[in-house]
Amino acid sequence: MKSLLLLIAVFLVASISAFANDKVSLQLLWKHQFEFAGFYMAKEKGFYTQAGLDVEIKEFNYGINIVDDVLSGVSDVGVGRSSLVLEKLKGKDIVLLSAIYQSSPYVLISKQRPDLLNIEDFKNKKIMLSDDTALVASILSMMKTKDIKPSDYTEVPHSFNINDLVHDKVDLMTTYLSNEPFHMIEAGAGFKVFDPKDYGFDFYADIVFTSKNYLDSNPKKVENFHSATLKGWEYAFSHIEESVEIIFKKYNSQNKSKEALFYEANILKELAYKGEAKFGNINEVRIQEIANIYKLLGFTNKSDTYLSGLIYEPYDLFNILKKIFTLKLILSVTGIILFIYLMSIYKQYILKIENKNLEKIVNEKTKELQKYNEKLEKQKELYDLVFEKASGGVLLIDPKNNKFIECNDQVVELLNAKSKEDVLNRHPSELSPEFQPDGQRSDEKADAVIKLAMELGTYSFEWLHKRVTGEEFWAEIILTKIAIDTNDMLYVTWKDINEKKQVQQELQKSKNTLQLLNENLEEKIKERTRELENALNVKSNFLANMSHEIRTPLNGIVGFVDILYKNETDDAKKDKLQIIKKSSDLLLSIINDILDFSKIESKKLLIESVPIDTIEIFKHITELFFDNAKEKEICIVLNIDKDLPKKTLGDATRLKQVFSNILSNAIKFANEGTNIVVNVKYLSDSNKLYCEVIDSGIGIEPSRIEFIYNSFEQADSSVSRSYGGTGLGLAISKTLVELMGGNIGVESELGVGSKFYFTVALHEVIPDITAKPYVSEQNKKLSAKVLIVEDNKTNQLLLELLLEELNLDSDIANDGIEAIEMLKTNRYDLVLMDENMPNMSGLEATRVIRTTKYGKDVPIIAVTANALKDDKNKFIQNGMNDYLSKPIDVKKFKQILYRYL
Structure with a gap:
């Protein structure tokens, strides 16, 4: 027997050497990482070479369609996902060689949060999903078991950046269990995994496939590639440290750390050897389950006959030997006879083994069928949960005639009907008033929304329904297109929102009432504001007039006290005069404070810069x-x-x-x-x-x-x-x-x-500039004639005395009219002009004087009891050169005279 096996091995080696160095191109489905370690190890450890193959491993680039590349011959073999089942149902002639991972690492994760413990908590959250609908099929199916619809959450385009989850830009994100959680751990962020396989949606991952055309043309090459690849994978998982070192140095286009590669390796090893299935095995029952999920999600309505020939069946040893001997033993009749003899013995041996294997396969198939039946029972329970035991009304609409063909008991209860017979085979408009609130006929509008839902896939809206008893009620409707067998149907959910609508209407009434009250209140506030502004203006005018009336007599008091004090030699009298001076200063300070307070109240106080x-x-x-x-x-x-x-x-x-x-x-x-x-x-x-x-x-x-x-x-x-x-x-x-x-x-x-x-x-620092030399006033001698324009006799006398001390001549005009006449006939070097006078004010007189040839250049100084800043601006704007406030500060009075004379 050993001799026979040795002879067979010789023939096998001869057969393999005849096909040495055949080129095979392999297209990966992503960038280099441990996910593809078995391919690298098969190449680096020489398993492909031993099988007579020269394999080119091609890294994924954006824009590549792997299925189309394999079918067109751009690549010989590719790596895909469970969505290859969907591609087969669409009529693409592909063959699945092996599934590297028995379970997909594709999951949904969130940060560890108290408000995200269950799938029911997904409502009103931001979820980042891939735009590859076939890829997220297991995620969508998982959410559907808990009645989480697309309208319940906000879908965010995938950024493929885990930091968006770490920094709370989104609440949940689809990721690979073998990659992103490592970065969450690195960032010190706790996370929770929502895995579809925990809810019965267990997909394959990294399925090696080729085209049927390539398999038919190169059966031996495919078989050699298939066996060498599996050998490479088993080596990679049994020598993880060596594999990581090779990937880190030679296949690390993503610049992953060794720690990240080790983390990925350990997670993927569990998924590759999960369950009792042989490594790389693809099970027909699971393929059928995956196809059913795609159908329930409405991705296809093709029959199962399209799946025929999808799973690769390696050529058995008998056929291989038969072809080898047919090719090689033609050289000698003796060899052929020997081969026939050997094969007859070998065939008997194989038949014994096959009988045992057949018995084992029957037992395995029986177990798988039992599991499949159990799964069907669970799916039936899921149907009961989703349809019959749903918290709201659920119906099915046949879009061919737009009539209800199925409903649950909650619909019967919502409509106050006696049984389902009162609902089924009826158009939605038959359970609605003739017209909807927007004025459209219910039958026309129902047909329109059904058509729209069939086009969009899902559509939600509010609808006014009518119970069998005639009572109208509002319902929130969601229409979802689904595939049942080969027919498209609309899955309908009803939610009674009558109370919500009533609350909304009451809120709108309250809002309208509140808006009206606000408008009335705003008008009253504006009216009150105008009244307050008027009152403040009246108050400001009163204080300004009061200031003028007090300052005018105070000017006489302060001025004459200064004169008397200066000329008094009796110390006792000087003390009394000093008391009068201090009291006057205090009174002036009080007046200034009140005026400033008035300006603050009326918001007229300005700051200069x-x-x-x-x-x-x-x-x-x-x-x-x-x-x-x-x-x-x-x-x-x-x-x-x-x-x-x-x-x-x-x-x-x-x-x-x-x-x-x-x-x-x-x-x-x-x-x-x-x-x-x-x-x-x-x-x-x-x-x-x-x-x-x-x-x-x-x-x-x-x-x-x-x-x-x-x-x-x-x-x-x-x-x-x-x-x-x-x-x-x-x-x-x-x-x-x-x-x-x-x-x-x-x-x-x-x-x-x-x-x-x-x-x-x-606000702005100005460079220090050396001041001009100061010339003492005492060193200046004045010689000029001054016109005093003042109606108050006391102030006239005070100004005369102050001017006499400086040896200046002066004339007096009792109002603005007299001043104009005196300027016509006399030449004056300076005019001291009171602002508030009878017959003609100082401002009016100044404007007239500035229009005459005799008065356009003479300096005019306002001497006024109006000391507000706005008054000063008013004086300057009307042609005056400067101003002195009452009571007159003798020092400032002299400074003004020296400045302009």
């Missing part, structure tokens, strides 16, 4: 308060940061006002004989000015700190009685600081002292 000298501002204001501090034996220490920009853009007046308010308060509340420290810094990181004023005064009670910035509020009710003030200074300062891009704050301890601080934005 002009070049200012920041350092000079703080020095100047500090010097102004030296005398006040000296009276209480208080020392003011001023520290200015050397990095503080000297020149910047800002509002000098408002910056002075804020600093003056805070420094004045510090002096007011500081204890006698103490120090006040002023620190001015430059915050380079935020480009802001920072100022803090620290005193050791009475401090503020913690519970009152939050109220000190409120209008007309002070830290304590006794403060205004003891120290005076309106309670507006800090409120105004807070608003001014915020308008200048900063903030204000305080730190205080009762009985110890306070630190007030504020910041101001420095």
Whole structure:
């Protein structure tokens, strides 16, 4: 017997050597990775060469259609998916050689989340699916078992980037169990796998196939390739470490790490050797199950006869030997006789083996048939679950006549019918009112939506139905095209949404009512806003007039007090005059605070952005308060940061006002004989000015700190009685600081002292420019004639006295009309023009004067009790050169005269 086998082996070797070096091209279905390790090992370990083959392994490129390439001869053999069953049903003449993986690694994964534990949780989620419908067939089937429809979730085009799942751009993503989960583990992200095979949808993966034409023309070559390939795969899975090393060095176009390749190898090995099936085996029953799934999903309606010849059956040893001996033993009659003799003995031996194998195959087929019957029973249970036990109404429509041919009991209940006979063989319009709410006839509209659903594959809409009892109700309808045997049907789901519609209608009524109320409320708000704006304007005008009326007599008081104080030699009288001066200054401060508060309320307070000298501002204001501090034996220490920009853009007046308010308060509340420290810094990181004023005064009670910035509020009710003030200074300062891009704050301890601080934005730093030399006013001598235009006798006398001190001549005009006449006949070097006068105002007189030849160049200075910033702009726009506010500050008065004379 051993001799016979040796002789057979000799003939086999001779046969193989006769077909050595036959070229075979193999097209992979993706880029190089461990998924194709068996092909690489068959080539690298020489299994293909031993089989007399020269195999070219071609990596996948985008745009390739593997099935078409194999059928057209571009490639001899290809690697495909279970969708090859669908290709066969479509009439493509292909043959499946072996299935490398008994189960597909294609799954749906999500991050580990409490709201994604079951398939029912897919509703209202974003799912990234491949656009290859045949590939996702198992995924769709799995979701369908839990009644998850495409309308229940948002489908997102596949980006093939696992980071989209890691960073929550999508909720679920179709991936390969052997690849993407490794990257999830690398990223430290927990994940959950939804595997179709756990729900009975177990597809093959990486099926090696060729065309029937190629098989018929090259049966020996196909057989050699088939056996060498399986040998390569078994070697790859039994030598994973060696295989990974070869792939990493030679077949790693994706630059995968060794860890990733090892992870892929271990997952795929489990899928390749799953169950009791022989490695690479393709089972007819499973192929039939896969075909049925494609039919249920509506991908095809072809009969099972199209699957004939799909699975490859290797030539048995008898046929091989017969062909070998037919070719080789013609050389000798003796060889032929010997071959016949040997074959007769061998045939008997084979028959014994085949009988045993046949018995084994019958047993296996019996087991497979039993499993198939069990699976059919499960599918029947699934049908009952989906159809009969569905929570809503389910029907079938025959698109040939658009009538119901099947329904479940829920439909009978929804329609208040007695039995299914009241529903079946009826057109949908027969269970509907004659017209739908949009005015279309129910029969015409039903035919239209059925046609549309057949074209689109699925279609959802709302429909007004009618129960058998005549009562109308709203239903949400979903039509889905399915294939049953070879016929197309429409699978219909009904959901009663009558209550939802009623709620929507009530909500719409409420929305309309609310909209009407909002419109009325908006109109009332606009009307109230107009009233408030008018009231604020009236208030602003009143305060402006009040300011004018108070400043005019105050101008006389302050002016004559200054004159009397300067000429008085009696110290006691000088003290009394100083008290009058301080009281006047306090009254003027109160008027200014009220005017600023009025402008804040009416939102008319504006901030200038002009070049200012920041350092000079703080020095100047500090010097102004030296005398006040000296009276209480208080020392003011001023520290200015050397990095503080000297020149910047800002509002000098408002910056002075804020600093003056805070420094004045510090002096007011500081204890006698103490120090006040002023620190001015430059915050380079935020480009802001920072100022803090620290005193050791009475401090503020913690519970009152939050109220000190409120209008007309002070830290304590006794403060205004003891120290005076309106309670507006800090409120105004807070608003001014915020308008200048900063903030204000305080730190205080009762009985110890306070630190007030504020910041101001420095929007644009201006390079320091050396100032022009200052010429002292005392060194200038004036010689000029001035026209005083003023209706108030007190103010006339005050201005005359001030001009006499400077040895200046003056004339007086009582109103604008007199001023115009006097300018016609006299030459004046400067005009001091009151703004508010009877007969003709100062503004009107100025406009007239500027139109005459005698008055177009003479400097005109407004002397006015209207001290608002808008008033200043108004004076300039009407032809005046500058302005002095009442009460007149003697120093500013002199500065104006020196400037224009």
